[in-house]
Amino acid sequence: MTDSTKLIVSHAPFYRDACTVMKRSYLIMAAALVALIPGWFLFGAPAVGVSALAVASSIFWELTANTLMKQQPTIGDGNAAMIGLILSMLLPATAPWWMVITGTFVAIIMSKIAFGGIGGNPFCPPALSAAVLTVSWPHLMNFNGMLVNYDMAWSMVDPLINVKFFGAETASLYPPLELLFGHQAGGIGAVCGAGLILGGIFLMIRGISSWEICLSFLGGVFVAAFLFNMSNPDLYAGPVFHLLTGYTLVGAFFLATEDSSSPVNLIPMLIYGFGGGMLTVLIRNKGVWVDGVLFAVLLMNLANPILDMIRPKALGKV
Amino acid sequence: MIRRSFFGYLAAKLPYETVKGGLPDPVDTALPGEVTLQIQVGTDQKSLVDKKKTALKKGVEVQRGALYGLFDEETKNVSAPVSGTITSVETRTGNYGRHFALINIATSEEGETSPAFSDALEADTKGTESLAFLSQLPGRPPFTRLANDGIHTVILSALEQDLLTNVNQYALLARKTDFKRGADYIKELAPKARVVLALPKYLEAEAQDTGCETVGIKNLYPNGNPILLAGRLAGKPIEAGKTLEESGFLLFSAEAVAATGKALRTRSLPQEKLVTLTLKNKETRLVNARIGTPITQIFEAAGETLVKRDHLIVGGPLTGVSVYTPNFPVDPDTDAILCHGPENMPRLTDTYCINCGKCVRVCPANIPVNLLIRMLENGLYEEAVEKYDLDACVECGLCSFICVAKMPLFQQIMLARHTLAESKKSAEMGGSND
Numbered sequence: 001m002t003d004s005t006k007l008i009v010s011h012a013p014f015y016r017d018a019c020t021v022m023k024r025s026y027l028i029m030a031a032a033l034v035a036l037i038p039g040w041f042l043f044g045a046p047a048v049g050v051s052a053l054a055v056a057s058s059i060f061w062e063l064t065a066n067t068l069m070k071q072q073p074t075i076g077d078g079n080a081a082m083i084g085l086i087l088s089m090l091l092p093a094t095a096p097w098w099m100v101i102t103g104t105f106v107a108i109i110m111s112k113i114a115f116g117g118i119g120g121n122p123f124c125p126p127a128l129s130a131a132v133l134t135v136s137w138p139h140l141m142n143f144n145g146m147l148v149n150y151d152m153a154w155s156m157v158d159p160l161i162n163v164k165f166f167g168a169e170t171a172s173l174y175p176p177l178e179l180l181f182g183h184q185a186g187g188i189g190a191v192c193g194a195g196l197i198l199g200g201i202f203l204m205i206r207g208i209s210s211w212e213i214c215l216s217f218l219g220g221v222f223v224a225a226f227l228f229n230m231s232n233p234d235l236y237a238g239p240v241f242h243l244l245t246g247y248t249l250v251g252a253f254f255l256a257t258e259d260s261s262s263p264v265n266l267i268p269m270l271i272y273g274f275g276g277g278m279l280t281v282l283i284r285n286k287g288v289w290v291d292g293v294l295f296a297v298l299l300m301n302l303a304n305p306i307l308d309m310i311r312p313k314a315l316g317k318v
Numbered sequence: 319m320i321r322r323s324f325f326g327y328l329a330a331k332l333p334y335e336t337v338k339g340g341l342p343d344p345v346d347t348a349l350p351g352e353v354t355l356q357i358q359v360g361t362d363q364k365s366l367v368d369k370k371k372t373a374l375k376k377g378v379e380v381q382r383g384a385l386y387g388l389f390d391e392e393t394k395n396v397s398a399p400v401s402g403t404i405t406s407v408e409t410r411t412g413n414y415g416r417h418f419a420l421i422n423i424a425t426s427e428e429g430e431t432s433p434a435f436s437d438a439l440e441a442d443t444k445g446t447e448s449l450a451f452l453s454q455l456p457g458r459p460p461f462t463r464l465a466n467d468g469i470h471t472v473i474l475s476a477l478e479q480d481l482l483t484n485v486n487q488y489a490l491l492a493r494k495t496d497f498k499r500g501a502d503y504i505k506e507l508a509p510k511a512r513v514v515l516a517l518p519k520y521l522e523a524e525a526q527d528t529g530c531e532t533v534g535i536k537n538l539y540p541n542g543n544p545i546l547l548a549g550r551l552a553g554k555p556i557e558a559g560k561t562l563e564e565s566g567f568l569l570f571s572a573e574a575v576a577a578t579g580k581a582l583r584t585r586s587l588p589q590e591k592l593v594t595l596t597l598k599n600k601e602t603r604l605v606n607a608r609i610g611t612p613i614t615q616i617f618e619a620a621g622e623t624l625v626k627r628d629h630l631i632v633g634g635p636l637t638g639v640s641v642y643t644p645n646f647p648v649d650p651d652t653d654a655i656l657c658h659g660p661e662n663m664p665r666l667t668d669t670y671c672i673n674c675g676k677c678v679r680v681c682p683a684n685i686p687v688n689l690l691i692r693m694l695e696n697g698l699y700e701e702a703v704e705k706y707d708l709d710a711c712v713e714c715g716l717c718s719f720i721c722v723a724k725m726p727l728f729q730q731i732m733l734a735r736h737t738l739a740e741s742k743k744s745a746e747m748g749g750s751n752d
Contacts, residue, residue, distance in 0.1 A: 005614075005624060005625065005626055005643065005644050006626055006627070006642065006643075007624070007626075007627070007628050007629065007630050007640070007641065007642055007643065007644065008627055008628070008629050008640070008660060008663060009629075009640040009641065009642050010629070010640055010663065010664070010666070011413075011640075011726060011728065011729040011732075012631075012635075012636060012637050012638055012639065012640075012715055012718070012728055012729075013635060013636040013637070013664070013715040013718050013719045013728060014629070014631050014635045014636075014638065014640065014656075014664055015481075015635040015636065015664065015719060016664040016665075016718070016719055016721070016724065017719055017720045017721070017722075019720075019722050020722060020723075020724060021669060021672060021722055021723055024674070024722055077669070116670070117670065118669065118670065118672055119669075119670040119671050119672040119673055119723070120670065207676070210675065259672045259673050259674045259675075260672055260673040262673075263675075264673065264674075264675030264678045264679075264686075264688055265675075265678065265686075311684070311686055312684045313684065314558060314683055314684045314685050314707035314710035315545075315546075315549070315555045315556075315558065315682070315683035315684055315685075315710045315712065316549070316555040316556050316557045316558035316559075316560075316683075316710055317558050317707060317710055318557070
C-alpha cells in the first residue's frame with residue numbers, strides 16, 4: 001500500500017476558525033482606538049506621546065523578558081501592545097515619561113510575565129498597573145492636578161472629585177451629552193463615552209468581550225448608583241453620571257473582560273460583572289479613593305477562580 | 319462552505335452539505351487493479367499477522383461477495399469486494415496505536431459473484447449467516463448486534479457524521495424503495511425496538527412514504543453526532559462514559575439501510591461505497607467506488623492528482639484522519655475524502671490557553687474545556703475524568719475548531735481517552751498500568 005508520494009499528516013480537525021490571538025489583540029486595539037482618537041484630539045500631542053510610549057515600552061519589556069528567559073519572542077501576538085494601549089487609556093495626558101514606563105513594567109513584567117505569560121495572569125494587567133500607579137503616585141493620577149493647564153470650554157474639574165467632595169448637585173455641571181462627547185477631565189481614552197460605547201459594542205458583537213460581563217458590569221453600576229441616589233439624592237449622584245464618568249466604560253468593555261482573569265461560564269460571568277459594578281459605586285461613594293473601577297475589577301479578578309466553579313452539568317452526568 | 323458569522327457571540331454555524339440543489343450524479347470509478355481491505359486487530363492479533371499466521375495469506379484466491387475469516391474459518395470478518403488473488407497481508411499502526419491488518423488483493427477479471435450470500439438468504443433470511451454478510455455492507459451496519467436484548471431504539475440516520483458529505487441524504491432520496499425495504503427488514507429483526515428515522519428537517523416531507531417514525535433535526539453540525547442524536551431521541555442525554563450500545567441504541571446510516579434493501583432485492587452484496595470527494599479547488603463530487611479502491615484512483619477519476627506534501631483526509635474535516643499515502647483504501651464507512659495542498663494546512667501553536675472561553679460556549683456537552691486542557695497538558699488524566707468531565711466528550715472537534723490559541727485540544731482529548739481506555743484494559747487483564 002505504501003507509495004513514494006509522502007503526504008503530510010496531522011490530527012483533526014482540519015478546518016480551523018480563522019481567529020487567532022494576534023487578530024483578537026488587534027481587534028481589541030481597534031476598538032480602543034475608537035475611544036482613544038477623540039481623546040488625542042482633546043488633549044493634543046502629549047496624549048499621543050503617552051499612548052505611543054506606553055505601546056512601545058510594553059513591547060520593549062516583553063521582548064526584554066523573552067530575551068532574558070531565552071524564549072521565542074511573543075510580541076508578535078499583539079498582546080503586549082494591546083496592554084500598553086489600554087493602560088494609556090487610563091493615564092492622564094500629561095503623565096511623565098518615567099511613570100508610563102514604570103506602568104508598563106508593572107503591567108507586562110509583574111502582572112503578566114511573572115505569572116507565565118499570556119493566559120496565566122490572575123489580574124487584568126492594565127488595571128493592576130493603573131492601580132499600582134494610583135496608589136504610588138496619587139498626585140500624578142489626579143486629573144485635577146494633572147490637567148490644570150488645559151483650558152477648555154467646559155469644566156475641567158474631575159467630575160468624580162467634584163461629586164465626592166462637593167455633593168451631588170455638582171453633577172449637574174456635567175450633562176450626559178457632554179460626557180458622551182468627552183467634555184470632561186479624565187484618562188486619555190476614558191473621557192469619550194460615545195467612543196467607548198461604540199468600541200464596546202463592536203467587541204461584544206464580535207464575541208471578543210463577553211457581552212454578559214460588559215452588560216452586567218454596567219448593570220451593577222446602574223443599580224448600585226440608583227440605590228445610593230434613592231437613599232440620599234443630595235450626597236450621591238445618579239446612575240447615568242456614574243456610568244459616563246471615570247473609568248466605568250473602560251472598565252466594563254476593556255478591563256473586566258480581560259480573558260484570563262475573567263470567568264467563562266454564564267452565571268459566573270453575570271455575578272462577576274454585576275459584583276464589579278456594585279463594588280465600583282461602593283468604593284466611589286463610601287471609599288477613600290475617587291474612582292473605584294480599578295480596585296473593583298481587581299477584587300473581582302481575585303474571586304474569578306471560585307466563581308468559575310459554578311458551571312452547568314456536563315452532558316450525561318448525574 | 320463554512321459560513322463565518324460576523325456576529326461572533328453566536329456559536330459557529332457549520333451547516334452540513336445538503337442535496338437541496340438537486341441530486342448529484344455519482345461518478346463511477348473503474349474496477350481497481352488492486353484493492354486493500356482494512357481490519358482493526360488487537361495487539362496479539364497483530365503479531366499473528368506479522369508472523370504470517372493468518373488463514374488468508376499470500377496466494378489465496380478469493381471470490382467476489384464471499385465471506386472469509388482472517389485468522390480462522392469460523393469467525394468470518396472479511397468480505398471480498400472483488401475476485402482475485404491475495405498478494406500480501408501486512409499491518410499498519412493508525413492513530414493512538416490502533417493496529418490494522420491490510421489485505422491486498424490483485425483483481426482478476428470481473429468474474430461470477432459468489433453464490434454464498436444468496437444461499438444464506440435462501441436458508442434463513444434472518445439467520446446469523448445472512449446477518450454476517452449484511453454487516454459487511456457499505457456503511458458497516460451493526461446487524462450482528464441487533465439481536466442484543468438491551469437494544470431499545472434503532473436510529474436510522476440520514477444525517478451526516480461530518481461536514482462536506484451528503485451521502486446519507488443522497489442514499490435516502492435516490493434509493494428510497496431500497497431504503498424502505500431495508501428499514502422494514504430492520505423492523506422485522508428488532509420487533510420490540512423503536513425504529514426512528516432521524517433526518518434533516520428539509521427532507522421530512524420526502525421521507526413520509528418510508529413508513530418510519532421520523533424526527534426532523536436541524537442540519538447543523540454536530541447534530542448528526544450519534545451520542546447527541548440518541549440523547550435527543552430519548553429525551554435525556556446518554557449517561558457520560560457509556561457507549562451508544564451500552565445505553566441501548568444502535569445507529570444505522572441511511573446508506574447502509576439502502577444497501578441492505580438492495581442486497582435483499584438483488585440477492586447479492588452491493589460493494590460500491592458512495593463517497594463525497596472534495597478537490598483542491600473546493601469542488602465536491604459524489605463518487606461511487608468499490609470498497610478497497612485506493613484513493614489515488616478515485617482522485618484520478620475526478621481529474622485530480624495528489625503530489626508530495628499534500629494533505630489527504632479521510633472521513634471529513636472535523637473528525638476525520640489524515641493519511642500518509644495516496645494508496646489508502648476506501649473503507650466501508652468512508653463518507654468523505656478531501657485533499658488540499660500544504661498551503662491550507664491548519665496551523666497549530668504551542669501557545670497556552672488564553673482562557674477566552676470560546677470552547678466552553680461551543681461545546682455541545684458543556685465540558686469546561688478551558689480547565690480540562692490544563693489537566694490534559696500535564697497528563698492528569700484521572701483528575702480530568704473525575705473533576706472536568708473528560709468522559710462526557712462526544713468527540714465532535716468543535717473546541718479545537720474554534721480555539722483562538724490554536725491549541726491541539728481535540729488531539730489531547732483523544733489521546734487522554736485512548737490512554738485511559740488502554741490502562742483500564744490492562745488493569746482488567748491484571749497487568750500494571752505502567
